Amino acid sequence: MRHTSLSEMSCPIARSLDRVGEWWSMLILRDALRGVTRFDDFRRSLGVAPNMLTRRLNALVEAGMLERRRYSERPPRDEYIPTARGRDFRPVLLALLAYGNRHFAPEGPNVEIVHSATGIPADPVLVDRRTGLPIDGPDYRTVHHAPKTPLPLPLGEVGARQRSG
């Protein structure tokens, strides 16, 4: 199921979601970024139907996030390698990982990101590379430029928003 209308939205979140395609696509990218390259290995890891996996792999190749490479001529077999654009998706997955650990791991995290030297678990926070300040804070706000596509859909004020609830 594609939500093609999303691609026409000017919101960059909507566009990212549209290109990545489906939950399965994020999990395929997760596996690809840990080194899985072959169809059968993706299938085993995800327990997903072959036709669904084929569709999702094709969509990720079309979106420029995976590159298809033939590794065997007889029988014909391809592998799927993350491109620079695919590797750049890792922060989104790490943010989802941190969120899952904080909110949906009542028995304690199964997967953790730790500082290699000390083994201390990381406490991930999104900051501005230039200032080192959290962008999810009062020092930052969202700016909307004049939309160049037909369906403007702004994110709204991030930093200045009042907390309710």
Added chain:
Amino acid sequence: MRHTSLSEMSCPIARSLDRVGEWWSMLILRDALRGVTRFDDFRRSLGVAPNMLTRRLNALVEAGMLERRRYSERPPRDEYIPTARGRDFRPVLLALLAYGNRHFAPEGPNVEIVHSATGIPADPVLVDRRTGLPIDGPDYRTVHHAPKTPLPLPLGEVGARQRSG
């Protein structure tokens, strides 16, 4: 369409995706975090069918990310307010925003996060709050604990992974 099997996976990414539910859920959260609270305003912003919107709002309430509050008895009307758990999802959306701007905004970004004082666009990077170092780098790795749920699905080495492609 629910991927119930995902919820049984021990991977925190899969769990997050399972709870948030669908693309629409992420866009509903985006709108909720910029202050949208009412059904008709979500519907107008997203252009989504009412029955789909009702299902997604109910799922986000069940997941503990939105809270339902009655604001009118006659006629009966509810509004939807982000909980602390819902607000904590903002870094995922900001990571998706940054990704969309970098890769899917050939005409230039429509929405940008800027430093309020200077107006300089932020360059978002995920760091460890304790060390200030990027967790998407060689100083960090992923550790897998003994899974406590039936379907282990590790993320794999993040920091130590070799780049291919």
